[in-house]
Amino acid sequence: MRKTTALIAAIALLGSLTACASSTEASIAGCDRSLTSGAASSVVAATGKFGAAPKVTFPTPLYSATSQVSTIIAGTGAPIGAGQPVILEVTILNGANGTPLQTTSYNATGGSLITAGKSAFPAVSLGLECAQVGSRIAIVGSAKDSHGGTADATNGIGKNDSFVYVVDVKDAFLAKADGDDQIPVNGMPAVVLTAEGTPGISVPASAAPKTAKVNVLKKGSGETVKSEQFVAVKYTAIGWGTKTVFDSTWTDRQASILQVGTASVSTGLSTALIGQTVGSQVLAVLPPKAAATADGAGKAPTDDAAVYVVDILGIAG
Structure with missing residues (x-):
């Protein structure tokens, strides 16, 4: 049985440019987010068509002591709740220097699967809460939420480095059987x-x-x-x-x-x-x-x- 892809298993990293939450990002239609918008996530820009690999820019070094999320493109679907599996495309960069770390395939008929809410991949899974299908969101994950605060010299990752994730939310499914x-x-x-x-x-x-x-x-x-x-x-x-x-x-x-x-x-x-x-x-x-x-x-x-x-x-x- 095919589970979450290796890419998502690698998703986890963050650092320290902390900020206040934006009230417009804190909730969508009564959906309470675990993560809120802040000074770090709000400076991430991404251009390009939804569903295609974006060009991502942000000032470096970019750190956040807590994970944050901001909306770049607003979707029109129902807000995603904890437990819902989500099909997404994602580009991951090191916030310290902007170095690309990994991307999904950006195939029109594909995508990677991760479940919103508490999981082993908190930066992304918590960032998906209250996002809407059709949205592009920017997540700045703390070092703890992104890579457990562990340095990886081989890939140029410092123990305090934040990860920047630009996520295209392509589809979402039921959290559990509801029949x-x-x-x-x-x-x-x-x-x-x-x-x-x-x-x-x-x-x-x-x-x-x-x-x-x-x-x-x-x-x-x-x-x-x-x-x-x-x-x-x-x-x-x-x-x-x-x-x-x-x-x-x-x-x-x-x-x-x-x-x-x-x-x-x-x-x-x-x-x-x-x-x-x-x-x-x-x-x-x-x-x-x-x-x-x-x-x-x-x-x-x-x-x-x-x-x-x-x-x-x-x-x-």
């Missing part, structure tokens, strides 16, 4: 949810079924999933016999993109998801053969049935 609750099926695992949507799975004492079983727990009203589409999901998977989690997106507060009906997703899971609708939550119990991926990259046990609870959050392409 109507369905009637549970006897003999299937029971699922309970936290307020944020994290599932807890209770497996019956009986033996696992020998054939794949699928139960829709929540029925969404969104688009229908088709074969070979890229689908944004959050999921937890446990072994029926071991009752332990072997894979979960909820652990690191992220989401995943699955291309259903391809070698990267097991036949059992693809079958369980194809034909379902966005907003649905699907419970699938898969014997080892049905849970195995053709490319051999899956994490499902080879000697135990796999139990998946999958929230279908959107179609990414």
Whole structure:
């Protein structure tokens, strides 16, 4: 299962040109931001078409002791809330000297995935809160939020350097399944949810079924999933016999993109998801053969049935 790209895993850095928050940036339509605009983020300029690699300028050295965010291009979509997976393009520069560090592909049909809110990538994930699809935002991340305050001599990064991120917000998906609750099926695992949507799975004492079983727990009203589409999901998977989690997106507060009906997703899971609708939550119990991926990259046990609870959050392409 394809998770957040390596680029986003590298996102984290900041420094010290602190400022007061701008009231116009502090909230959008009643959406309260974790980060606000300040003297550092407000001096970042970026020119060029939305969705294309921008030309970024700012005075150097640029530092901020706390992460800040300002809007360069205002979008028109609904404000993004914590937990929503976001498709974005981003250009990252060292605030100390303006050196480019990394960019995404800026492919018209692509982008990178990161979830808004608290995560392992706080500068960007918190900066996305209350942004709107179609927006270009400038984030100046503190050293702590960007790289943990650790110097990287190989890449010319000092321990106090801030990172500057210019982010194009291309799309956003549901934070969790929001469909109507369905009637549970006897003999299937029971699922309970936290307020944020994290599932807890209770497996019956009986033996696992020998054939794949699928139960829709929540029925969404969104688009229908088709074969070979890229689908944004959050999921937890446990072994029926071991009752332990072997894979979960909820652990690191992220989401995943699955291309259903391809070698990267097991036949059992693809079958369980194809034909379902966005907003649905699907419970699938898969014997080892049905849970195995053709490319051999899956994490499902080879000697135990796999139990998946999958929230279908959107179609990414």
